[in-house]
Amino acid sequence: MKITIVSGLLGSGKTTFITRIASGAIQKTVVLVNDFGKAGIDGEILSGSGIESVELPSGCICCTLRSDLISTIRRIIGEYSPDHLIIEPSGIASPSGVIDAMAEIGLLQYTVVSIVDATEFVELHEAEMYGDFFRQQVALADLILINKVDLAGEDLVQKTADLVALLNPYAITYRTVKAAVEEPLPENTGERRNPLKWDTRLHFDTLSLRLQGPVDSRSVRDFFEDLSGGGYGTVVRAKALIQTYDGPQRCDLSSRSLSYETLHLPVDYTRIVIIGERLDRNRILAAAAVRWESQQI
Numbered sequence: 001m002k003i004t005i006v007s008g009l010l011g012s013g014k015t016t017f018i019t020r021i022a023s024g025a026i027q028k029t030v031v032l033v034n035d036f037g038k039a040g041i042d043g044e045i046l047s048g049s050g051i052e053s054v055e056l057p058s059g060c061i062c063c064t065l066r067s068d069l070i071s072t073i074r075r076i077i078g079e080y081s082p083d084h085l086i087i088e089p090s091g092i093a094s095p096s097g098v099i100d101a102m103a104e105i106g107l108l109q110y111t112v113v114s115i116v117d118a119t120e121f122v123e124l125h126e127a128e129m130y131g132d133f134f135r136q137q138v139a140l141a142d143l144i145l146i147n148k149v150d151l152a153g154e155d156l157v158q159k160t161a162d163l164v165a166l167l168n169p170y171a172i173t174y175r176t177v178k179a180a181v182e183e184p185l186p187e188n189t190g191e192r193r194n195p196l197k198w199d200t201r202l203h204f205d206t207l208s209l210r211l212q213g214p215v216d217s218r219s220v221r222d223f224f225e226d227l228s229g230g231g232y233g234t235v236v237r238a239k240a241l242i243q244t245y246d247g248p249q250r251c252d253l254s255s256r257s258l259s260y261e262t263l264h265l266p267v268d269y270t271r272i273v274i275i276g277e278r279l280d281r282n283r284i285l286a287a288a289a290v291r292w293e294s295q296q297i
């Protein structure tokens with residue numbers, strides 16, 4: 001069984017990459033996804049694209065859900081016998097935690113792909129945000145995608161590539177838009193992986209909302225614009241699957257950029273996940289209450 005671990009900070013493009021490599025794959029592929037937050041958005045995006053996925057909702061697989069991670073990998077192997085298992089840890093999980101858990105079940109051959117958001121990577125590094133956690137996302141990788149180059153200027157992309165090369169001189173790197181690599185990805189058995197042991201994890205607040213009925217898409221955009229304005233604590237990531245009067249849509253806030261997309265898959269119900277630091281929960285709930293009938297999930 002081929003195994004790919006797809007790491008990267010919140011919103012860097014992990015699910016985008018997985019959707020690309022898994023949809024239409026000839027090999028039997030199963031994705032194990034651990035979405036931080038209780039609303040299971042990534043699982044629905046993957047299954048809507050016809051990709052077999054198993055969700056480990058809520059929590060972070062490298063720490064609290066570690067034993068669940070181990071039992072779920074065992075279950076996937078038993079039930080699906082996949083040719084290719086892809087694991088998307090949440091953007092706050094430490095890849096080394098996942099690697100340790102894999103070692104515990106004797107899975108020692110895998111490829112670690114790290115997705116770097118070119119619009120924010122250098123800035124986060126310079127601000128010393130997230131310390132070792134941040135470095136290990138790149139240091140442990142076999143393949144690194146410097147993603148979102150369409151949103152970053154050429155200088156910033158070059159600076160990002162230089163920094164990535166400094167943090168991990170061994171990995172093969174690509175510059176990508178929407179995580180698209182135009183050539184077959186090499187596989188790796190891990191000899192080049194940085195042998196350092198890391199024990200790092202991030203802890204963020206999260207809040208998930210379920211909205212009643214179809215909503216006006218403008219109201220969700222306004223809400224996301226408010227979230228990105230900074231008045232609700234430091235929101236580092238927000239995402240929503242929405243039933244609007246005009247059909248299903250998704251809404252994403254990552255590295256301060258907002259995007260809205262029409263979805264070509266049905267949405268079970270409208271939900272919004274907000275992840276950040278020092279979230280002002282009361283203000284967020286009040287801002288939701290003036291717009292919609294909603295409940296926390």
Ligand SMILES: Nc1nc2c(ncn2[C@@H]2O[C@H](COP(=O)(O)OP(=O)(O)OP(=O)(O)O)[C@@H](O)[C@H]2O)c(=O)[nH]1
Nearest residue numbers: 010011012013014015016091147148177178179252
């Ligand atoms: N403009 C642009 N947008 C991108 C690119 N890659 C991904 N995105 C968008 O960025 C947002 C986040 O992408 P995801 O693939 O959901 O990121 P993720 O790392 O899985 O996010 P989490 O699981 O929440 O940590 C989505 O709206 C994507 O469409 C890119 O290269 N350029």
Ligand SMILES: [Mg+2]
Nearest residue numbers: 014015042088
């Ligand atoms: Mg994702």
